[in-house]
Amino acid sequence: MTLTADTLLAGPRGRRLCLEVLRLAPDGPEARDAAWAVSWAAQALDENPGTVVAIAGDASSFTEPEVSPAEAAAALARVAIPELTDALLFTALSLAVDHAAYWQPPSGEDVLAATEDLQPVLERVAAAVAGAPGTSWWGSGVERDTQAMVRWENSPASMEAPEELSARWRSEQVEEEVSFARQIDDVRLSGSWWSTPAFALPRSTRVRGTAGPVGLTLVEDSWGWTSARVRPLAAPDGEVIEIDGPEAWAALCRRHPFPVTASRRNVWGRTTGREGMWMQPDWAAVAGEAAGVHLSVSGYLATAGRVVGLGDLGASTVAGWGPDETFWFSPVEQSAPEQEWVRDGDTWNRV
Structure with a gap:
């Protein structure tokens, strides 16, 4: 878009x-x-x-x-x-x-x-x-040649295969829906609020010059981290699904619908004012057709937090993503030595 x-x-x-x-x-x-x-x-x-x-x-x-x-x-x-x-x-x-x-x-x-x-x-x-x-770059697709993953405060990277992570994501989501469905009438109950693939999957953003990957700064509701490890990645071959706006998100939800009404009805209801059925993509199914999924900056600005109508399937929203973030469903390789970065005020600098 x-x-x-x-x-x-x-x-x-x-x-x-x-x-x-x-x-x-x-x-x-x-x-x-x-x-x-x-x-x-x-x-x-x-x-x-x-x-x-x-x-x-x-x-x-x-x-x-x-x-x-x-x-x-x-x-x-x-x-x-x-x-x-x-x-x-x-x-x-x-x-x-x-x-x-x-x-x-x-x-x-x-x-x-x-x-x-x-x-x-x-x-x-x-x-x-x-x-x-x-x-000018906000509407562009994934930039495969300059991808890097950020690990906050020396948090360990997952050693599981992406295929295993996606499969476990689906089983955990089903369990969560069943659990929340038992308490569906409790309007005070909070729940999961994100609509991303499994958090433990490798995910990366583009690197912009000496400022490092944009994922160091473009973080929703950041926790005030002051140090990070940056790992340059070689993007895997294969299709990357582009989410460049609400139409692309809606198409993905319709192609691989996963109901999340029980777990999201209260949190997404509070932030959007909408009541009804909620869906998000079945990321385990999406993983079977693509190497990754990328949210462009313009796609983020137009879609994040917005009610995306899905007709008879209800609605969905993009939540928990960072602009220009790509989740990888295929294994990724490190392309250069890992770097240490620290934050000084609002600026990140490579050590």
Whole structure:
């Protein structure tokens, strides 16, 4: 899927990226006013807004400002789109990814970004982002020649064959569905929220210059890791299924449907507001027809966290993936010595 303004505005993560671009504008009166307006407008829309704490003074006299989405939109409209450097775009992308959470209601910022009031403001940002040189690779397929796998904090790599991992994934998913089905009426019950293949499968992202693999930074709800081992991979031969948008995801779910209503109904219901049947791909079946499956950046921005309709099969969503991530169903070979990387602030550096 080619990255377009419509692509960005179609999905929750794409809209959040556009909002983050404006929030990264250089400091100034307009940027400060917009930051203030967005903060309070989002606070009012958040189902879990938290508590305002007064550090000094009389807290009892404080009244939270009431800022409407229309007022926040007006403040954002006065902010000039910042220079869309590669660094700024990647920072906005990483922020949009890090704030993804599919086991709870959407954040106030995500709700705000989906309002009609903000659409004209985000449209101009989306058009600029889609036309920026730094996003030219966001719609591309898997880049086989520069793949690398990330292992956080020296976590061990799985020694099982990918075929065994996929087969066990299916049996564990069946057991999980049966278990949750016994408690189907408990609306408080949480559950698995991801829709990925088996986590222990080899998975990788492309390497971009000296910054290393994008998988070091583009991590949903990251745990604040400060060290990682990076293993360059030789991508296996064979077809790689491309998920470049909701249509591709829907086609995969229809071709290999796996029901997950019992385990996902509460978590995906909270994050999307939808009730009904849920499906995801049967990854064990998908593994029988391809060497891997790749989620492009534009596919992620348009699809992650979005309700993807499947007709009589219900609906699905992409959750738990990273942009540009490939899960490999075939064995992979290490192509170069493993590297140690450490994080200094927001920057990863090779040791």
